[in-house]
Amino acid sequence: TTTAEAPKADSAASAAPKPISKPLISTIYTADPSAHVFNGKIYIYPSHDIEAGIPENDNGDHFAMRDYHILSMDSIGGKVTDHGVALDIKDIPWAGRQLWAPDVAFKNGTYYLYFPVKDKQDVFRIGVATSTSPTGPFKAQPKPIEGSFSIDPAVFTDTDGNSYMYFGGIWGGQLQRWATGKYEANGSKTDSGKNNEPALSAKVVRLSKDMLHFAEPVKDVKIVDENGKPLLTGDHDRRFFEGSWMHKYNGKYYFSYSTGDTHFLAYAVGDSPYGPFTYKGVIMNPVQGWTTHHSIVEIKGKWYIFYHDTELSGKTWLRNVKVTELKRKPDGTIETIDAYVK
Ligand code: FUB
Numbered sequence: 001t002t003t004a005e006a007p008k009a010d011s012a013a014s015a016a017p018k019p020i021s022k023p024l025i026s027t028i029y030t031a032d033p034s035a036h037v038f039n040g041k042i043y044i045y046p047s048h049d050i051e052a053g054i055p056e057n058d059n060g061d062h063f064a065m066r067d068y069h070i071l072s073m074d075s076i077g078g079k080v081t082d083h084g085v086a087l088d089i090k091d092i093p094w095a096g097r098q099l100w101a102p103d104v105a106f107k108n109g110t111y112y113l114y115f116p117v118k119d120k121q122d123v124f125r126i127g128v129a130t131s132t133s134p135t136g137p138f139k140a141q142p143k144p145i146e147g148s149f150s151i152d153p154a155v156f157t158d159t160d161g162n163s164y165m166y167f168g169g170i171w172g173g174q175l176q177r178w179a180t181g182k183y184e185a186n187g188s189k190t191d192s193g194k195n196n197e198p199a200l201s202a203k204v205v206r207l208s209k210d211m212l213h214f215a216e217p218v219k220d221v222k223i224v225d226e227n228g229k230p231l232l233t234g235d236h237d238r239r240f241f242e243g244s245w246m247h248k249y250n251g252k253y254y255f256s257y258s259t260g261d262t263h264f265l266a267y268a269v270g271d272s273p274y275g276p277f278t279y280k281g282v283i284m285n286p287v288q289g290w291t292t293h294h295s296i297v298e299i300k301g302k303w304y305i306f307y308h309d310t311e312l313s314g315k316t317w318l319r320n321v322k323v324t325e326l327k328r329k330p331d332g333t334i335e336t337i338d339a340y341v342k
Pocket of ligand 1: 031032047063100101151152169242243291292293
């Protein structure tokens with residue numbers, strides 16, 4: 001099913017440099033695509049952007065999404081199907097506002113949809129909803145995952161069967177307000193404010209066998225430079241901001257993320273799902289719109305990056321998901337992608 005909500009291109013979009021890829025769907029606005037292959041079919045779990053009429057601010061209040069739609073396609077370049085509403089905010093008992101970037105995992109014959117949403121106290125938590133179908137409908141657990149906080153869950157299942165959640169985001173994602181382990185409602189709106197100290201880290205935690213709980217205390221995802229020194233708060237071009245993703249290639253763990261206010265998709269490589277990860281470079285240069293968010297997946301022997309920009313609307317909060325091939329050099333490093341040609 002599809003909803004009639006046809007976005008219109010405006011003059012800002014038509015004046016822009018030529019994108020290398022087309023929006024995968026133009027009947028609804030979509031962002032933050034987490035792509036997976038289940039039973040040979042490609043499924044995309046995006047945010048569903050809407051015009052909520054809320055003014056733009058650094059807190060991200062204008063991203064006031066209320067449900068999720070799942071997209072699928074048989075192959076890259078094939079027809080894209082919108083499977084309609086898979087989970088609505090009104091069916092999440094503890095939710096307040098803002099359904100942000102989700103991800104999904106499959107285990108024990110069940111699909112688990114992980115999602116960040118602000119609770120009724122306006123604090124971001126991470127919830128989980130289950131379904132026997134990759135396209136839902138999903139039923140939310142009555143409470144958020146115990147011990148969860150902040151945004152952008154990404155779940156990676158390793159070859160040994162263990163699943164890990166990577167999560168967190170600074171600024172509107174509230175990660176900086178958890179520095180003491182307790183939420184500080186009047187804490188910083190941006191980061192730690194200490195430019196010469198190690199930057200705030202994304203978080204990683206192993207999930208329980210039932211996929212509904214954290215199996216251990218949450219750990220920091222350490223990102224270090226080529227000399228083994230932690231990236232610093234002031235290093236806005238390289239430090240973690242939001243939008244974690246993990247993939248494994250040739251036995252190495254590739255942690256990738258958005259640098260937020262500098263708009264890069266960057267990556268760092270490690271020898272374990274817990275890191276530490278050594279910063280390696282930029283996967284994608286800035287796209288149109290303030291946010292940049294991605295996933296990386298292998299499909300029929302080729303690697304792809306799913307991402308978003310604002311080609312259809314020219315508005316930062318009304319995005320559209322896209323896909324392009326991800327290429328590597330023989331040493332495993334990733335070739336930087338420019339999403340536009342001049
Ligand atoms: O879509 C809302 C937020 O914008 C996501 O959670 C962030 O990663 C950014 O893309």
